[in-house]
Amino acid sequence: MAGRIPQQFIDELLARVDIVDLVGEYVPLKKAGREYVACCPFHAEKTPSFTVSPQKQFYHCFGCGAHGTAIGFLMEHQHMDFVEAVEHLAGRLGLRVPREGGRGEAAPARQPHAALLQTLADADRWFRRQLREHPQASRAVDYLRGRGVSGEVAARFGLGYAPPAWDGLLRTLGSDEAARARLRAAGLVAERAGGGLYDRFRDRIVFPIRDRRGRTVGFGGRLIEGDGPKYLNSPETPVFHKGRELYGLHEARESTRRLERLLVVEGYMDVIALAQHGITWAVATLGTAATAEHLERLFRTVPEVVFCFDGDRAGRLAAWRALEQALPAMRDGRSARFLFLPEGEDPDSLVRREGRDAFLARVEKAVPLSEFFLEGLAARADTSSMDGRARMAELARPLLSKMPQGVLRDLLVEALGRRVGLPPERIAARLETPAAAAAPPPRPRPAPARRTPVRTALALLLRQPSLAAGALQARAWLRELDLPGVPLLCQVLDLLEKEPHLTTAAILERFRGSEAGEQLARLLGMDLEVPEAGASAELEGALARLEARHREQRTEALLAKARAKGLDEAEKAELRRLLAAESPGTGLGSALD
Numbered sequence: 167m168a169g170r171i172p173q174q175f176i177d178e179l180l181a182r183v184d185i186v187d188l189v190g191e192y193v194p195l196k197k198a199g200r201e202y203v204a205c206c207p208f209h210a211e212k213t214p215s216f217t218v219s220p221q222k223q224f225y226h227c228f229g230c231g232a233h234g235t236a237i238g239f240l241m242e243h244q245h246m247d248f249v250e251a252v253e254h255l256a257g258r259l260g261l262r263v264p265r266e267g268g269r270g271e272a273a274p275a276r277q278p279h280a281a282l283l284q285t286l287a288d289a290d291r292w293f294r295r296q297l298r299e300h301p302q303a304s305r306a307v308d309y310l311r312g313r314g315v316s317g318e319v320a321a322r323f324g325l326g327y328a329p330p331a332w333d334g335l336l337r338t339l340g341s342d343e344a345a346r347a348r349l350r351a352a353g354l355v356a357e358r359a360g361g362g363l364y365d366r367f368r369d370r371i372v373f374p375i376r377d378r379r380g381r382t383v384g385f386g387g388r389l390i391e392g393d394g395p396k397y398l399n400s401p402e403t404p405v406f407h408k409g410r411e412l413y414g415l416h417e418a419r420e421s422t423r424r425l426e427r428l429l430v431v432e433g434y435m436d437v438i439a440l441a442q443h444g445i446t447w448a449v450a451t452l453g454t455a456a457t458a459e460h461l462e463r464l465f466r467t468v469p470e471v472v473f474c475f476d477g478d479r480a481g482r483l484a485a486w487r488a489l490e491q492a493l494p495a496m497r498d499g500r501s502a503r504f505l506f507l508p509e510g511e512d513p514d515s516l517v518r519r520e521g522r523d524a525f526l527a528r529v530e531k532a533v534p535l536s537e538f539f540l541e542g543l544a545a546r547a548d549t550s551s552m553d554g555r556a557r558m559a560e561l562a563r564p565l566l567s568k569m570p571q572g573v574l575r576d577l578l579v580e581a582l583g584r585r586v587g588l589p590p591e592r593i594a595a596r597l598e599t600p601a602a603a604a605a606p607p608p609r610p611r612p613a614p615a616r617r618t619p620v621r622t623a624l625a626l627l628l629r630q631p632s633l634a635a636g637a638l639q640a641r642a643w644l645r646e647l648d649l650p651g652v653p654l655l656c657q658v659l660d661l662l663e664k665e666p667h668l669t670t671a672a673i674l675e676r677f678r679g680s681e682a683g684e685q686l687a688r689l690l691g692m693d694l695e696v697p698e699a700g701a702s703a704e705l706e707g708a709l710a711r712l713e714a715r716h717r718e719q720r721t722e723a724l725l726a727k728a729r730a731k732g733l734d735e736a737e738k739a740e741l742r743r744l745l746a747a748e749s750p751g752t753g754l755g756s757a758l759d
């Protein structure tokens with residue numbers, strides 16, 4: 167089994183990471199008092215109900231109830247699993263994730279494709295070594311130099327060289343049957359018609375394609391000269407899906423501190439040439455048009471996406487297809503633009519010829535989605551005639567219907583109305599309710615937690631774990647108290663007695679995946695209206711009410727026993743004490759609101 171990540175490490179991680187920074191990379195946050203707010207990334211809304219608290223290191227949406235820690239955010243928003251989220255946060259802080267009790271990371275149970283990924287990593291290393299050492303690599307090196315690619319950029323992207331032989335990789339990594347089967351599964355070798363295997367990539371510059379976590383999942387190969395397709399990609403494998411991966415996304419995230427936008431280009435060399443000129447935020451689709459999955463991945467990373475196309479007819483058509491894919495993803499706060507290059511140019515040639523600033527100036531002038539949308543529709547219908555305008559409205563209808571409701575859709579409806587001479591309400595009325603394509607299914611809205619002394623005490627301890635020190639004594643009678651939530655309260659106090667320095671987020675992570683964890687998270691979302699300075703007194707008050715409730719329960723129990731079978735002397739004394747202590751103001755049930 168893979169080694170467990172020590173709990174202590176997770177505590178430390180959560181104490182050091184700043185959830186505001188983290189969430190801010192994906193969601194535009196605005197400061198509001200002590201917290202930050204935004205429109206919720208987990209449900210469609212126009213007014214912000216998503217809050218991130220730097221004190222609690224916790225996010226909470228009052229609209230849909232989404233909530234969690236930095237780890238939870240990555241799991242929910244970036245669809246990482248727990249280990250991925252921990253590794254991602256550790257990576258941001260430059261920490262290595264320690265493991266205990268296991269042997270390394272490559273445990274089959276945790277990583278079903280560990281062997282495949284290992285084979286790809288081995289091949290990656292081998293290709294890179296060939297670029298440095300193979301006698302025939304000089305052609306590849308010359309090609310890259312000719313394109314102005316520096317050693318530093320080649321290293322950053324892990325460029326390699328596949329030598330011309332049919333069995334270079336096969337002989338190096340395919341020592342036995344099992345190893346050859348892995349090479350085959352990884353798409354690195356192919357089977358001959360007559361049987362036998364051969365290297366898929368030969369005499370090509372090799373571009374490793376890395377996933378979100380930086381693991382090589384496939385390769386692209388560019389022919390240096392001679393016959394064959396100019397570009398060749400790994401086939402689809404269990405770890406490589408063209409419709410999902412974006413070349414350069416990992417590198418963009420690594421080399422750009424705060425990614426704000428991404429430029430989507432077509433080729434590996436475009437990404438590399440742009441990076442060479444300091445534009446480190448370009449990514450390429452892998453020989454396919456951008457898919458809906460690409461779009462979601464792009465917009466989960468940045469709020470703004472600029473698509474780059476050749477300015478010719480084919481380029482415009484491709485851009486229109488990209489627009490169609492982008493529409494369902496256009497939630498409020500996201501923007502897409504289209505950059506058309508002069509005919510016959512690609513970003514690689516253009517940035518080398520014009521330089522960085524001129525290229526960036528072009529990006530600034532990229533056409534907004536709204537404009538391209540209206541232009542594209544008008545080009546498909548003759549808007550000088552009434553029929554043509556009706557047709558334009560007809561063409562727009564299915565496209566607008568794909569969009570999530572929001573400001574952009576409203577603006578497009580209005581602009582379209584002006585173009586075709588129809589009141590916007592008429593257009594809007596004919597649109598279908600948007601498919602939930604981009605927005606995740608709505609969650610059941612949790613009922614706000616009613617304030618009881620138990621909940622108040624728990625909520626206060628969660629917010630200010632240091633308060634626990636003054637409440638540990640109370641467990642003596644708390645353990646006897648029969649009220650919902652009391653066992654959890656004792657559990658939290660036990661935890662804080664052992665580990666007094668846990669942060670709010672670390673406490674929550676201790677309860678990850680449990681019903682108790684959900685309860686605690688709900689309590690953290692509860693508005694206590696208690697200033698930090700008053701928290702200690704508030705906790706004392708809550709405990710005093712619980713103690714009164716405990717006395718009542720004890721009194722009732724003793725009275726019941728007295729009626730049933732009588733009390734011994736000690737019990738009688740206790741009952742007398744209890745009855746004497748009960749002041750008129752605290753009748754039965756007073757501890758519960």
Ligand SMILES: [Zn+2]
Binds near residue numbers: 208227231
């Ligand atoms: Zn929400």
